Amino acid sequence: MTENYLIVQCPHCENDIFIMRSEINCAIFRHAVLKSNNQQINPHAPKEECEHLINNNMIYGCGKPFKIINDKAIICDYI
Template sequence: MVIVQCPHCFDYIEIIEIKCGIFRHGIHKKLGLQIPPHSNKIFCDYLYNNNLIYGCGKPFIIHSNKTEICDYI
């Protein structure tokens, strides 16, 4: 487990497992699950704009426990 800071909104995020290192900053409010890491911008914006997630919904990548802004893939 690692705690990192979102490079977009600067909130802190607890990461349990790192696979490819790409994330979307969002936890679904009803399901309690992280939004899929390769979600597109339209989907992430929808979740954020409709107040369905905790977090900003924006993409970032983790390198050596440091976060960087990345684009939607």
């Protein structure tokens, strides 16, 4: 961990996730980066959208939701 970014382990797939601290607003994330532009997907994307991206091999990551609590990734549900 450093001052500017956080590296956490996805609580679903256990792969590492790099998060800029400046991007932690409501602390909700999806473990998904679009292959087309390397941008993180909408952290509030619905389950159906995430499944579409996964099923069509459009993202890096498992696409599942998590939240950051005390610098740790914790499983949360789709909102």
